Amino acid sequence: MTPPQKPKKQPFETAQFDDEALHGRHDPALPVYQEKGEPFEGNSEMPFALFVAVVFLAFGMGVYLTRYSFDFDFFIYDHNKHLILDAGSIKEEVWDPLVQGEKIFKKNCTQCHQTTGLGVPGSYPPLAGSSWLLGIDAIPVRVLLKGLEGPIEVEKAQFNGAMPTFGTKFSDKQIAAVLSYVRQAWGNAAPAVQEGTVTQIRQALGDRSRVFSATELMSVK
Amino acid sequence: MNNPTMTLSQMTLSQIDRSLKGSGIFFVSWACIWLLVGTLFALITSIKLQYPPFLSGYEWFTFGRVRAAHLNVVAYGWVNNALFAVGLWVMARLCKSPVRHKGMLYVAGSFWNLGLLLGVGGIFMGHNSAVEWLEMPTYVSPLLAVAYVLIGAWGVLAFWHRESDHVYVSQWYLLAAFFWFPWLYTIVQMLIFFTPMQGVMQSITHWWFAHNVLGLWMTPICVAIVYYILPKVLGKPIHSYYLSVVGFWSLALFYNWAGMHHLIGGPIPVWMISAGIVGSIMMFVPVIVTAINHHITAMGSLRDIWNSPSLRFIVFGAMNYTLSSAFGSLMALRSFNKITHFTHFTVGHAHHGAYGFVTMVLFGGIYFMLPRLLNREWPSAGLIRMHFWCCSSGIILMVVALSIGGWFQGLKMNNPNIPFLDIVRFTLPYLHARTLAGLLLLCGHVAFVVNVVWMLRGSYVRSETGPTLLSPVPNSGGL
Known part of the structure; x- marks a missing residue:
C-alpha cells in the first residue's frame, strides 16, 4: 500500500485553473475515460x-x-x-368436568394453592385434605362465587389472607368442574359438585357484594 | 471538444454523472452515517443476547427497542439510501439521459432521512409498533411514503426520457422495483395501521410485505447493479439475453408469493401456505438462471475481478445471492421449516441475504459510482482491502455460526425432554461468535467510511494516475 500524499494547498486567488478544471471536464486519466463501453447482452440460447x-x-x-x-x-x-x-x-366436544377442571385450576389457582394442592405454609391454605373443601359442597361453592377474607383455621394452621371472587369470571359449569377436580385430586375423595348446585346457590346469594368470612361460612348448612 | 479522445457516449456519461453528483453524495453520506449507527445498535443487541444485564438499566436501550432500531436503521437508512444513489445512477446511465428536475431528489432524500430520524427516535421512546420491519411509529410513515413515491416517480421519469434504443436487463429490474416498492409500502401501511384489517389477515399482509422488501425492492435493484457493473468492468457482453428474460419474469412471478412461508404452522388457510411454498421453491428458477448468466459472463476473468474493488464485492455478493436464495427455498419446505423456524438459523439467513448479498453488492456499486461522480480516485487501496477482508470474513463467520447453532437449537427445541434453559445455554458460543463477527464488520465499515470521507474531502490524492486497483498487476483499464 502506497502512503497517500497530500496535495499542495494553494490560496484561491493564486490557484491555477485551466479550462478543463473550470468546466469540470474529464481528464483522460479519470474514470470515465478508463471505462469500457456500456454493457449489452449476448444471444446465447x-x-x-x-x-x-x-x-x-x-x-x-x-x-x-x-x-x-x-x-x-x-x-x-x-x-x-x-x-x-x-x-x-x-x-360437540365432550365436557369432562375433571379434565376441564384441571385446566381451569392450573390456569387460575396454582399461583397460591400450588400444583401440589398444599398451598404455602403461613400464607396460602392447603386444598389437599382440607375439611373446609371436602365437607358439604355449599361452602366451597360460596367461597368461589363471592370470595373469602380474614382469619381462618385450616387443619390446625392459622391463615389470614384473601381469596378473590371468581363468580363473575366463571360459569356455573366451570365452577362445578374446578371444584369437582380439587375435591378428587391429591388423594381427596369428596363427591363431585353438580352444576345445578352452583346455579341454585348463585341465585340464593343474588347480588350480594360482601365477601365471606370464616365464621359466616361455619353457619352454612 | 478539447479532448479528441472523448467520444460522444463518454460525453453523455460524463454529463449524467455530473447531473447526479450532488444527490449521489447526499444519499451516500447519509448511507454511511446510518451504516455506522446501525452497526453500533447491532453490536448492542448482540451483546445483550449473550449478557442480558448489558445496558439494561436504561429504558431506551432495552432489547425490544435496540433490535428494532438496528433493523430499521440498516434496512431503511443504510440499504435504502445506498439503493437510491446507485439504483438511480445506473438507471440514468443506461437511459443515456441526464437527470431532469434534480431538486426533487433532494426533497425526497430530506423527507426520507428526516422521517427516519424521527422514526428511530420514536422507536427509542417506545412508540414502536409490534410489526417487524414496520416498527417505526405511524406518524413518520407519510414522510417515508412521500419519499418513496418521489424516488419511484423519478426513476420512472428517467426511463420515460430515455434516449437509448435498447432496454437493457438492468433497466427492467430497476423500473419494476421503482413501481413495486411504493405500492408495497403504501398498501401495507393502509391495511395494517390506517384502516386495519381483521385478525390473521394482518399477519398475511405483514409477511407479504416483509419478505417483499427483500424480494421486490432490494433484490431487483441489486441484481440490476450486478447486471450493469459486471459486464461493464470486464468489457464483455452478458452471456445470454434469453436467460435474463427468464430470470426477470420468473422473479416477478414467484417472489411475491414467497412471504407466506413465514406463517407455516400458523392459523391461516393451508392453501395460502402451500402456494407460498410453491413460490419459494420456484424461486430456484430465477436464482439459478441469473447465477448461470453471471457465472458464464465472469468466467475467465478471475484476475480482473480480484483486482477491481467493485467487482470483488459484487461477485462476492452475487455468489451469496445464489447461496442464500437456495437456503431460503429449502427453509420454505415444511419438514425443514419445522426445525429452523424460531431459531437463530433464520437470523443467520436474514443476514446472509441482506448483508452477504445486498450490502456487499451496494459496497461494490459505490466503489464504482463514487469516482465517476467526483472525478476522483479512491484514496487508499489498503483500506478497500481491509474493508473487503473484514466484511467478507465477518459475514461468513456470522452466517456459519448462526446456521449451525440455529440448526441444533431447532432440533433440541423439537425434543420436549430438553429443558428450555439448557438450549439457551447451548446457543451461547454461537452468539459469542456473532458478536465477534459484528466487530469484524464494524472494522470493515470504519475502513469504508474513512475512505469515503477522505475521498469527499479530497484531502488525499494517490500518486499514480489511473484507477485504484487492489493489485499491482497492470490492468487493461476499468475499475
Missing part, C-alpha cells in the same frame, strides 16, 4: 438441460399445489387435513 430442469420443477410444484391446496378452501388449516373449520361438521 438457454441450455436445453436447464429448460428441462425448469419444466420438471414447475410440474413437480404443480403436483404439490394440487395435492395441498384443497380446492383453495378457506376452512382447511393444515396439510394433513386434521384441522378443518366447518360449522356443519364440528363435533
Whole structure:
C-alpha cells in the first residue's frame, strides 16, 4: 500500500485553473475515460438441460399445489387435513368436568394453592385434605362465587389472607368442574359438585357484594 | 471538444454523472452515517443476547427497542439510501439521459432521512409498533411514503426520457422495483395501521410485505447493479439475453408469493401456505438462471475481478445471492421449516441475504459510482482491502455460526425432554461468535467510511494516475 500524499494547498486567488478544471471536464486519466463501453447482452440460447430442469420443477410444484391446496378452501388449516373449520361438521366436544377442571385450576389457582394442592405454609391454605373443601359442597361453592377474607383455621394452621371472587369470571359449569377436580385430586375423595348446585346457590346469594368470612361460612348448612 | 479522445457516449456519461453528483453524495453520506449507527445498535443487541444485564438499566436501550432500531436503521437508512444513489445512477446511465428536475431528489432524500430520524427516535421512546420491519411509529410513515413515491416517480421519469434504443436487463429490474416498492409500502401501511384489517389477515399482509422488501425492492435493484457493473468492468457482453428474460419474469412471478412461508404452522388457510411454498421453491428458477448468466459472463476473468474493488464485492455478493436464495427455498419446505423456524438459523439467513448479498453488492456499486461522480480516485487501496477482508470474513463467520447453532437449537427445541434453559445455554458460543463477527464488520465499515470521507474531502490524492486497483498487476483499464 502506497502512503497517500497530500496535495499542495494553494490560496484561491493564486490557484491555477485551466479550462478543463473550470468546466469540470474529464481528464483522460479519470474514470470515465478508463471505462469500457456500456454493457449489452449476448444471444446465447438457454441450455436445453436447464429448460428441462425448469419444466420438471414447475410440474413437480404443480403436483404439490394440487395435492395441498384443497380446492383453495378457506376452512382447511393444515396439510394433513386434521384441522378443518366447518360449522356443519364440528363435533360437540365432550365436557369432562375433571379434565376441564384441571385446566381451569392450573390456569387460575396454582399461583397460591400450588400444583401440589398444599398451598404455602403461613400464607396460602392447603386444598389437599382440607375439611373446609371436602365437607358439604355449599361452602366451597360460596367461597368461589363471592370470595373469602380474614382469619381462618385450616387443619390446625392459622391463615389470614384473601381469596378473590371468581363468580363473575366463571360459569356455573366451570365452577362445578374446578371444584369437582380439587375435591378428587391429591388423594381427596369428596363427591363431585353438580352444576345445578352452583346455579341454585348463585341465585340464593343474588347480588350480594360482601365477601365471606370464616365464621359466616361455619353457619352454612 | 478539447479532448479528441472523448467520444460522444463518454460525453453523455460524463454529463449524467455530473447531473447526479450532488444527490449521489447526499444519499451516500447519509448511507454511511446510518451504516455506522446501525452497526453500533447491532453490536448492542448482540451483546445483550449473550449478557442480558448489558445496558439494561436504561429504558431506551432495552432489547425490544435496540433490535428494532438496528433493523430499521440498516434496512431503511443504510440499504435504502445506498439503493437510491446507485439504483438511480445506473438507471440514468443506461437511459443515456441526464437527470431532469434534480431538486426533487433532494426533497425526497430530506423527507426520507428526516422521517427516519424521527422514526428511530420514536422507536427509542417506545412508540414502536409490534410489526417487524414496520416498527417505526405511524406518524413518520407519510414522510417515508412521500419519499418513496418521489424516488419511484423519478426513476420512472428517467426511463420515460430515455434516449437509448435498447432496454437493457438492468433497466427492467430497476423500473419494476421503482413501481413495486411504493405500492408495497403504501398498501401495507393502509391495511395494517390506517384502516386495519381483521385478525390473521394482518399477519398475511405483514409477511407479504416483509419478505417483499427483500424480494421486490432490494433484490431487483441489486441484481440490476450486478447486471450493469459486471459486464461493464470486464468489457464483455452478458452471456445470454434469453436467460435474463427468464430470470426477470420468473422473479416477478414467484417472489411475491414467497412471504407466506413465514406463517407455516400458523392459523391461516393451508392453501395460502402451500402456494407460498410453491413460490419459494420456484424461486430456484430465477436464482439459478441469473447465477448461470453471471457465472458464464465472469468466467475467465478471475484476475480482473480480484483486482477491481467493485467487482470483488459484487461477485462476492452475487455468489451469496445464489447461496442464500437456495437456503431460503429449502427453509420454505415444511419438514425443514419445522426445525429452523424460531431459531437463530433464520437470523443467520436474514443476514446472509441482506448483508452477504445486498450490502456487499451496494459496497461494490459505490466503489464504482463514487469516482465517476467526483472525478476522483479512491484514496487508499489498503483500506478497500481491509474493508473487503473484514466484511467478507465477518459475514461468513456470522452466517456459519448462526446456521449451525440455529440448526441444533431447532432440533433440541423439537425434543420436549430438553429443558428450555439448557438450549439457551447451548446457543451461547454461537452468539459469542456473532458478536465477534459484528466487530469484524464494524472494522470493515470504519475502513469504508474513512475512505469515503477522505475521498469527499479530497484531502488525499494517490500518486499514480489511473484507477485504484487492489493489485499491482497492470490492468487493461476499468475499475
